[in-house]
Amino acid sequence: MTEKMTLSIDGMGCSKCVEKVxxxxxxxxxxxxxxxxxxxxxxxxxxxxxxxxxxxxxAVEDSGYDVVG
Structure with missing residues (x-):
């Protein structure tokens, strides 16, 4: 079974951040x-x-960003 999920992420500032996540x-x-x-x-x-x-x-936090909520 597949579940759609959205994480709110704090700390991303550029396209390189997006690529890392x-x-x-x-x-x-x-x-x-x-x-x-x-x-x-x-x-x-x-x-x-x-x-x-x-x-x-x-995985997101190990990339250097914070998951909020």
């Missing part, structure tokens, strides 16, 4: 359709097993 999320098995919005400060994607929201949050 996209790369981090795309590296997780079970995450697809990643779309990072710089102006909206968010990342949207589809989450399926075996991936979890916690893994996505950890």
């Amino acid at each position: 996209e790369k981090a999320l795309n590296a997780i098995d079970g995450i697809s359709g990643v779309s990072v919005n710089l102006e909206g400060k968010s990342a949207s994607f589809e989450l399926a097993s075996p991936a979890s929201r916690d893994q996505a949050v950890e």
Whole structure:
């Protein structure tokens, strides 16, 4: 089962930031359709097993950004 998810991300300031977040999320098995919005400060994607929201949050935070909310 696939779940659509959006994370609010603080700290992104340029297109390189967007690329880092996209790369981090795309590296997780079970995450697809990643779309990072710089102006909206968010990342949207589809989450399926075996991936979890916690893994996505950890990947974003390991890239140097904060997930809020």
